[in-house]
Amino acid sequence: MLSPKEKSKVLEKVRIHEKDTGSAEAQVALFSEEIEQLAKHLKKHKKDNSSRLGLLKMVAKRKRLLDHLKREYPKRYNTLVKKLDLK
Numbered sequence: 001m002l003s004p005k006e007k008s009k010v011l012e013k014v015r016i017h018e019k020d021t022g023s024a025e026a027q028v029a030l031f032s033e034e035i036e037q038l039a040k041h042l043k044k045h046k047k048d049n050s051s052r053l054g055l056l057k058m059v060a061k062r063k064r065l066l067d068h069l070k071r072e073y074p075k076r077y078n079t080l081v082k083k084l085d086l087k
Contacts, residue, residue: 001034002030002033002034002037006033007030010029010030010033011026011029011030013029013083013084014026014028014029014080014083014084024065024068024069024076025069025076025080027061027062027065028062028065028066028069028080028084029080029083029084031058031059031061031062031065032062032084032086034058035055035058035059035062038051038054038055038058039055042055066080066081066086
């Protein structure tokens with residue numbers, strides 16, 4: 001789980017406006033950061049299946065958000081993918 005300081009650092013990169021915390025871009029950025037942290041955790045703790053399930057759910061949510069962005073706002077999708085270095 002991300003601390004409030006970590007969340008604010010991640011959101012600084014992708015905010016649309018000053019108080020943006022709920023846009024698809026912000027959510028994808030937060031999911032990506034949590035996914036990275038969970039992946040590191042799972043490399044160390046290989047048998048932690050409950051965390052693995054949480055990771056898979058997060059990846060699915062991020063994919064749905066990215067699909068929505070790609071379909072509705074292709075320019076915003078492309079900039080987000082470049083900023084977060086996805087794919």
